Amino acid sequence: MATTTTVERLRARVGDAAPPISATVEAGHLKRFAEAIGDPNPRWVGEAPPTYLVALIPVSIHLAEAEEYGKGWLNGGNRFEYMEPVKVGDRITATGKVADVYEKTGSSGSLLFIIFETEYVNQHGRTVARLRGTSIRR
């Protein structure tokens, strides 16, 4: 059952940033990802398909207290912004933060929304993409 305190404690995490995480785009991982999504486009041998960055570096920050709310997680949505292509060999650094936390009550009960934002920067210091993700506890 939802408690106000859980939501309040989570709201206090808004603005929290996770330590930056870096990873290198490896040809083998990119190949496994393209196979897993079933996209045979030869372009993905050397370049990342649109959603690949979520597989390179985990996007959500673990918020243990969120698991006190509801029974399970749902993914509400994702928004990607692209500035530059991501290629094999690129060293990507991701910095994630909790952008927002709010509760919505509807006909089927209450839901808790947690918005995560991640910025991806390459080895040249240029931002290649941004991602906004909505995680829902139900």
Add this chain to the structure above:
Amino acid sequence: MTMQIGEEIPELVKHPTTRQLVQYAGAQGDFYEIHYDQDFARSVALPGVILHGLLKAAFLGQLVTDWLGERGTLKNFEVSYRGIDQPGRPYRCRGRITKVDGAQVELEVWGEDPDGNRTTVGSATVLMRE
């Protein structure tokens, strides 16, 4: 090449299987049990294992990049997950041009289950090469 508002882009039908969900879980590193453990999925009030939202996003990404090819670049891509989808049911990805502003083209994209429900809806913005 001209882009007409309202024009549908070629559809893409995917045939996700439980095997693909396991493959995707491994490739993304998302091991939440609702995507491969039937008993766990039912314990959280789901009818069985369900597709990862981000796998459906990847399908819609393929819809757009297959259509776009080398003619331009994808600038924005957004998806909202409105309903669940289960493996063993075909997933139909569709899209339509909604706006043309010079080299910038906007599309609405969506994924449909076999009953025609739009379980994922979204949009994409592409910049066509000169």
